Amino acid sequence: EVQLVESGGGLVQPGRSLRLSCAASGFTFDDYAMHWVRQAPGKGLEWVSGLTWNSGNIAYADSVKGRFTISRDNAKNSLYLQMNSLRVEDTALYYCAKDRRSAGATLDYWGQGTLVTVSS
């Protein structure tokens, strides 16, 4: 059974940093691209970032480019999101999601999310 478990969320002040983690199990992690998607309270889905199976291709939404860094450790079956210079508008539930393929953007499994609240 595919499982994605996010952690690392919490309350943080504007301008500070936070690192999210996603622990994956139930599939061959290094065969698939992975993504982060967020959802602000009461709002729709926003794709944040994604990377291919070997981290050869990495992309970000314009809203986070230059502030967030996605990475993966295939030996640890883990995905990460380093979030710097956080803003109030980054407040959201952050989902880790698995791709159907090694490179792409069709998200077939999702975690339950970790909540990030940016507030002074």
Next chain:
Amino acid sequence: DIQMTQSPSSLSASVGDRVTITCRASQSISNYLNWYQQKPGKAPNLLIYTASSLQSGVPSRFSGSGSGTDFTLTISSLQPEDFATYYCQQSYSMPRTFGQGTKVEIK
């Protein structure tokens, strides 16, 4: 960036109704279009990928069609468990973008 626009933003329907949701891309995305269902307090669930392929385990009452810029998600006979919010998403180019969502409510 490619903009994805869904219509309607919300709709009310009864059990057994045929429901159609439309998604329009701001430029051609071939068939690189996915549909997701999200219920309150839950993570999204992939329904349809590459415009018309049914994800494993998804009931056959769900279907997708379209190519280029115009796409449709159809629920042939709405069931109680289908009341949710539906999102389209393009996987054609970076950054990946979602539509704003369509909330399907009980009439």
